[in-house]
Amino acid sequence: MGTDLTAVINLDLPGATISRHIYGHFAEHLGRCIYGGFWVGEDSDVPNVGGIRSDVVAALRAIAIPNLRWPGGCFADDYHWRDGVGPRDERPRMVNSHWGDVVEDNSFGTQEFMALCELLGADPYVSGNVGSGSVREMSEWIEYLTRGDDSPMATLRRQHGRDAPWRVPFWGIGNEAWGCGGNLRAEQFASLARQYATYVREHAGNDVYRIAAGANVDDYHWTETLMRSFDPLEDGEGRSAPFQGISLHYYTMTGPWSDKGSATEFGTEEWYRALARAAHMEHLLDRHGAVMDRYDPKKRVGLVVDEWGTWWNVEPGTDPGFLYQQNTLRDAVVASRHFDAFHRHAGRVVMANIAQTVNVLQAMILTDPETDALVLTPTYHVFAMNTGHHDADALDVHWRGEVPTSAVDDVELETLSASASTRGDTALVSLTNLDVEQDRTIVLDLRGRDLLKHTAQVLTGPTLSAHNTAAQPDAVASARHDGVRPHPRGLEVDLPAHSYVTVSLGLA
Numbered sequence: 267m268g269t270d271l272t273a274v275i276n277l278d279l280p281g282a283t284i285s286r287h288i289y290g291h292f293a294e295h296l297g298r299c300i301y302g303g304f305w306v307g308e309d310s311d312v313p314n315v316g317g318i319r320s321d322v323v324a325a326l327r328a329i330a331i332p333n334l335r336w337p338g339g340c341f342a343d344d345y346h347w348r349d350g351v352g353p354r355d356e357r358p359r360m361v362n363s364h365w366g367d368v369v370e371d372n373s374f375g376t377q378e379f380m381a382l383c384e385l386l387g388a389d390p391y392v393s394g395n396v397g398s399g400s401v402r403e404m405s406e407w408i409e410y411l412t413r414g415d416d417s418p419m420a421t422l423r424r425q426h427g428r429d430a431p432w433r434v435p436f437w438g439i440g441n442e443a444w445g446c447g448g449n450l451r452a453e454q455f456a457s458l459a460r461q462y463a464t465y466v467r468e469h470a471g472n473d474v475y476r477i478a479a480g481a482n483v484d485d486y487h488w489t490e491t492l493m494r495s496f497d498p499l500e501d502g503e504g505r506s507a508p509f510q511g512i513s514l515h516y517y518t519m520t521g522p523w524s525d526k527g528s529a530t531e532f533g534t535e536e537w538y539r540a541l542a543r544a545a546h547m548e549h550l551l552d553r554h555g556a557v558m559d560r561y562d563p564k565k566r567v568g569l570v571v572d573e574w575g576t577w578w579n580v581e582p583g584t585d586p587g588f589l590y591q592q593n594t595l596r597d598a599v600v601a602s603r604h605f606d607a608f609h610r611h612a613g614r615v616v617m618a619n620i621a622q623t624v625n626v627l628q629a630m631i632l633t634d635p636e637t638d639a640l641v642l643t644p645t646y647h648v649f650a651m652n653t654g655h656h657d658a659d660a661l662d663v664h665w666r667g668e669v670p671t672s673a674v675d676d677v678e679l680e681t682l683s684a685s686a687s688t689r690g691d692t693a694l695v696s697l698t699n700l701d702v703e704q705d706r707t708i709v710l711d712l713r714g715r716d717l718l719k720h721t722a723q724v725l726t727g728p729t730l731s732a733h734n735t736a737a738q739p740d741a742v743a744s745a746r747h748d749g750v751r752p753h754p755r756g757l758e759v760d761l762p763a764h765s766y767v768t769v770s771l772g773l774a
C-alpha cells in the first residue's frame with residue numbers, strides 16, 4: 267500500500283449546507299414496495315401499527331429518513347386521490363397499468379401515507395397527478411391535507427377521522443412528463459406546470475416547495491425550457507414562483523434498457539462500468555446546473571434528483587413488472603459515489619430520492635414474501651454511515667498526487683472518491699475505494715482546526731457481489747475500522763479494495 271496520495275481538507279472553510287433531504291426516499295405503488303413492504307394491514311401477524319410494518323419503520327428511523335415521496339413515479343399520473351380516502355372497504359379499485367397490470371384496491375391511501383410519515387418522522391413529498399388529473403383534483407388534495415377550518419375538503423378529512431391538518435412541505439407537479447406522465451413536449455409541460463403549481467395553495471400556514479417534473483438524464487432542453495418559463499427571481503417572499511424546484515431522473519445500469527445487467531452475476535468489467543455510470547451523475551449535475559445558473563445565478567431554484575439508483579434486470583423468477591432486485595456491495599458504492607456528487611453540488615441540489623425504499627430497485631430494505639423476514643441491504647449501510655452529513659456544511663476535498671483511474675468504455679473512472687462536511691465541533695469524511703483489488707493508504711491533511719479525536723467505519727465484503735439474505739443478514743455490514751492512524755498532517759487511512767470508509771472527526 268503506497269501513501270503517495272493526500273486529501274487536503276480545510277476544516278475552517280465550510281461551503282453550502284448539505285440538505286438532509288438529499289438522503290430522501292421514494293415509495294411507489296409498485297410491486298411489493300407498499301403492499302408487503304411498508305403496509306401489511308392491521309390484521310397481519312407481522313408486528314404493525316395501524317397496518318404499517320413496525321420493523322420497517324424502526325429501520326428507517328435509525329437512518330433518520332428525512333422525507334418520503336409518494337405515490338409515484340409513473341403511478342402518480344394515474345392516481346386519483348379521492349379513490350384512496352375514507353373507509354377502506356368502500357374504496358374503488360383501479361388498474362396499476364404501469365406496474366404488473368395488477369388491480370390496486372387503494373387500501374393504502376392518503377391517511378395511511380400520512381400516518382406512515384408520522385411514524386417515520388419524515389416529511390411527506392406528495393407527487394401530484396398532471397398526466398391524467400385535473401387542476402381541481404390537485405387543488406382539492408392539498409386542501410384536504412392541509413386546511414384547518416371548515417372548508418369542504420377539510421370537512422371531508424374530518425369525516426374520515428382526522429381532525430388536525432397535516433403539514434405537507436413538498437409537492438410534485440407531475441412525474442416524467444416527457445414519458446409516462448403524459449408524453450408531453452417540454453414547452454407543453456412548462457405551461458401546465460405553471461398552471462398546476464398555481465393551484466397548489468398554501469393553507470393554514472403550510473409552506474409548500476413545489477417541484478416541477480424535470481429532465482430525463484441529459485435532456486438539457488427540458489431544463490432550459492422550464493427555467494425560461496417562470497420567474498426564478500421571486501414571489502415577494504424571496505422564493506421563485508410559481509414553482510421552487512425542478513427534478514432530474516437518472517438511473518445506473520450496465521446495459522441497455524432491454525438487458526440492464528444482473529444485480530448479482532457480474533465481473534470486474536461490469537463493476538467498473540456501473541461505477542463509471544454512477545460517476546456520470548456528477549457530469550449531469552454540472553451541466554443541468556450550468557443551464558440553471560444562466561437563469562438563476564443566485565441558486566434560488568432547487569435541483570431535485572427525485573429518482574436515482576441502480577436498475578438491474580429483475581431477480582429471476584419474479585414478476586418483471588415488480589422491479590424486485592438484489593442489492594450488493596456494488597450498489598453500496600454506487601450510492602456512496604452519488605452522495606459525493608450530491609455533497610459537491612449542495613448549493614444547487616436541495617433534495618434527492620433513491621428509487622426505491624423497500625423491495626423495488628435499489629432498496630434499503632428487502633422483505634421476504636413467504637416468511638416476512640426483513641433484510642437490510644448494503645445500500646442501507648451507506649445511508650446509516652452518512653447521517654453525519656445531514657444538514658452539515660460541505661467541505662472541499664483537494665487531492666495532492668495522482669488519483670488512480672481505470673479505463674471503462676473509453677471513459678476514465680477515478681477509483682478513489684471523497685467528500686466531507688462539518689457541523690459544529692465535528693466533521694465527517696467519506697472515502698470510497700472503487701478499485702476491485704488494490705488496497706490503498708491515503709493521508710488526510712486536515713487544516714484550519716485542531717483534531718481532538720477520530721473514529722472510523724468500513725463497509726466491504728469478501729466479493730464484489732456480496733449481499734445480504736435472511737440466512738446471512740450481515741454478510742455486508744458496516745464495522746469499526748481500525749486502519750486509521752495519526753499522521754503529522756492529520757490522519758493516515760487504509761482503504762481496502764472495493765470498500766466504503768467514513769472517518770468521523772472531533773474538532774476543537
Ligand code: AHR
Pocket residue numbers: 294338339340341441442573621622627
Ligand atoms: O422508479 C420506477 C419508475 O422509474 C418510476 O415510476 C418512473 O418515474 C421511472 O421511470
